[in-house]
Amino acid sequence: MMEKKLLGSTLSDVAISDIDLRPGPFSMSFGFDLEPLKASIGRFGVLNSPYLLKGPDRKFIVVAGYRRLLAARELGWPDTACQIVPDTFPPFEALLLNLNDNLTHRQLNTIEKAMVLKKLTRYLKGEEIIKNFMSILGIPANRQTLEVFLGLEELEETIRVSLAAERLSLRVAGLMTGIGRDDRLRINDLFTTIKWSFNQQWEAAQMLIEIASREGRSIKELIDEKEIMEVLGNDRMNNPQKVKSVVKILKARRLPSLLEAEKLFKRGLARVSLPLGVRIIPPPFFEGIDYKLEIVFRKGQELREKLAVLSHLSGLEMVTDFWRGMEPR
Amino acid sequence: MRQFKISRILIERGAENDSLAKRILRRLPNIPVENVEPRERAPGEDIEGMDKMSLRIIHFRGEFLKPCPGTRRYMCCGYQILNVGTNCPMECSYCFLQSYVNQPSLRIFTNLEDKLNVIGEIIDASPDRIFRIGTGEFTDSLSLDYLTGWSDFLLPFFSHRKNCILELKTKTSSIKSLIESRYRKGIIIAWSLNTRRIIAKEERRTASLRSRVLAARQCQEAGFVLGFHFDPLVHYPGWEEDYEEIVQLLERYIDPEPIIWISLGSLRYMPDLKWTIKGRFSGTDIFDGEFVRGLDGKFRYFKPIRVEMYAKLSERLKKWYDDLGVYLCMESDDIWGQSLGWSPGNSANLATYLDGRVRKLVGH
Numbered sequence: 001m002m003e004k005k006l007l008g009s010t011l012s013d014v015a016i017s018d019i020d021l022r023p024g025p026f027s028m029s030f031g032f033d034l035e036p037l038k039a040s041i042g043r044f045g046v047l048n049s050p051y052l053l054k055g056p057d058r059k060f061i062v063v064a065g066y067r068r069l070l071a072a073r074e075l076g077w078p079d080t081a082c083q084i085v086p087d088t089f090p091p092f093e094a095l096l097l098n099l100n101d102n103l104t105h106r107q108l109n110t111i112e113k114a115m116v117l118k119k120l121t122r123y124l125k126g127e128e129i130i131k132n133f134m135s136i137l138g139i140p141a142n143r144q145t146l147e148v149f150l151g152l153e154e155l156e157e158t159i160r161v162s163l164a165a166e167r168l169s170l171r172v173a174g175l176m177t178g179i180g181r182d183d184r185l186r187i188n189d190l191f192t193t194i195k196w197s198f199n200q201q202w203e204a205a206q207m208l209i210e211i212a213s214r215e216g217r218s219i220k221e222l223i224d225e226k227e228i229m230e231v232l233g234n235d236r237m238n239n240p241q242k243v244k245s246v247v248k249i250l251k252a253r254r255l256p257s258l259l260e261a262e263k264l265f266k267r268g269l270a271r272v273s274l275p276l277g278v279r280i281i282p283p284p285f286f287e288g289i290d291y292k293l294e295i296v297f298r299k300g301q302e303l304r305e306k307l308a309v310l311s312h313l314s315g316l317e318m319v320t321d322f323w324r325g326m327e328p329r
Numbered sequence: 330m331r332q333f334k335i336s337r338i339l340i341e342r343g344a345e346n347d348s349l350a351k352r353i354l355r356r357l358p359n360i361p362v363e364n365v366e367p368r369e370r371a372p373g374e375d376i377e378g379m380d381k382m383s384l385r386i387i388h389f390r391g392e393f394l395k396p397c398p399g400t401r402r403y404m405c406c407g408y409q410i411l412n413v414g415t416n417c418p419m420e421c422s423y424c425f426l427q428s429y430v431n432q433p434s435l436r437i438f439t440n441l442e443d444k445l446n447v448i449g450e451i452i453d454a455s456p457d458r459i460f461r462i463g464t465g466e467f468t469d470s471l472s473l474d475y476l477t478g479w480s481d482f483l484l485p486f487f488s489h490r491k492n493c494i495l496e497l498k499t500k501t502s503s504i505k506s507l508i509e510s511r512y513r514k515g516i517i518i519a520w521s522l523n524t525r526r527i528i529a530k531e532e533r534r535t536a537s538l539r540s541r542v543l544a545a546r547q548c549q550e551a552g553f554v555l556g557f558h559f560d561p562l563v564h565y566p567g568w569e570e571d572y573e574e575i576v577q578l579l580e581r582y583i584d585p586e587p588i589i590w591i592s593l594g595s596l597r598y599m600p601d602l603k604w605t606i607k608g609r610f611s612g613t614d615i616f617d618g619e620f621v622r623g624l625d626g627k628f629r630y631f632k633p634i635r636v637e638m639y640a641k642l643s644e645r646l647k648k649w650y651d652d653l654g655v656y657l658c659m660e661s662d663d664i665w666g667q668s669l670g671w672s673p674g675n676s677a678n679l680a681t682y683l684d685g686r687v688r689k690l691v692g693h
Contacts, residue, residue: 144604178611257634284622287623289661289663324633
């Protein structure tokens, strides 16, 4: 037996059946694929020994190397060499040991980072975690983000899987902790069955929550409405088209007056018959007063002709009022 | 007079000998005191909860008199803020200080009294200019007056000056010290008003609408000039009837002639504030309206909604009395024109308009 001086651990062959392989107090693994590791261990063996601590029921608790041990078990190994830390080894130190072991050879996914933070709360105050651990994990070091991460554990397994696989935005998950189970599962379903960018997810999630609040309905009911379901089930649309259509439906519900104004503006413009390659762009949300004119041309003569047409176009003087329902005569 | 619960006093190093600090300590004899370094966060002083039961005594090293920060690309009235402290013991869900100041606890600047001479020099150096000064931007002007005694020294200081007014803006009915004072000239007592529904749901620990209006009446009867601020106006089903109720209350209890101004401003917020608010006030529905990003990055109601609210309310106020000094807070020229039928055109003209109100109602 060999003793590691700093940790006081000893290397020993341990029967796999003597190890508790449920995710223990120091585990920070979630949503992983064991196959590549199994292939590596099958060929080269366990290159770095797992660390174990003797549990109260005489079974060993995994400090570090949880996935290596799972792979060994699946490969049918009867035992493997492990470092056994002394019984007096402090649990907080065991957690740090595993964290350091993980950080040196892989990226933790969102749920794994949440697991680390949650486990740290057993030993440290929020301020200390924010100051000393969030940056190490690659997370903005502030209270609000910590709260979001700590809330992830309450979310359902399917949502956590989506987060770990980066199919669901963390910001959206942060919103989910404040809504009911059925609603958040339905949102997760909506955002993972077709591909959305995280910005689109964020925009849509906010609209869903606010429409539901305004109309006194559940988010699930909103998503399950015919209009959205028809878009999602439309085989002639590709994914980006579906996402765009769902966002448009939600926007019309969330900002009906703005949508109506946009419609009126388009209708007014259509009636003045702008020359080809000419666009009039209103200020964003009609909030400002500056409109833009865009003319596409290839030759100076073409520009002159388009300007001439524009200068005689009737109804153009009312263009800034189209969105208010005024129409060209 | 409502007294708010203070569970501890945090004294920043350097503030121990400030006269205002000593006064506060005398008035809160049994409250635990902790000494802290300037800018050091005390244990439990968390930004999420705002820690409004801790009173932090600060020897302020910044400028006490500063122009209202206003907002880009909207008209601003040229108001001056007398920075007496930040945060207040009330809990308005929409309060911009939650993201603007981003610091917890009730923060009182206790060297204010010692710096009044500097403020006096600034005011006296521009005798032709009218300074419209208020303490109610970063805190409530009266909610902590029972501890700070602000009115005891601010009223005589400003009342004696010929080219300034001091506006005390509040959501409380704590007017005892004002009534007992003998200073009236140049002092404006102003109430922020909102519907009973908004007060109940969004303005926690504030005085009821009726209490505010009755307190205003008492102040008016005692000889103070009044101002009112309908800000933030919140759009929800039934808003019109609810704001009508406020005007009816004003009609019943207030003489409109000596009102110096009534401002109208709609709910607006920086994008980040929305999630801070939703985190702190989970039941709030103030974001249900149709908000769009404004020219300054803040979210505001879509323009026609704002115009409708301003136009209807100003029209209703006009029916009550047609010279109330109604103005819009942080709005653009076209909104002014569409809502009120006129516009000052720019910030400088708006300031001139309000200075004119001061000359007319206060006599400067």
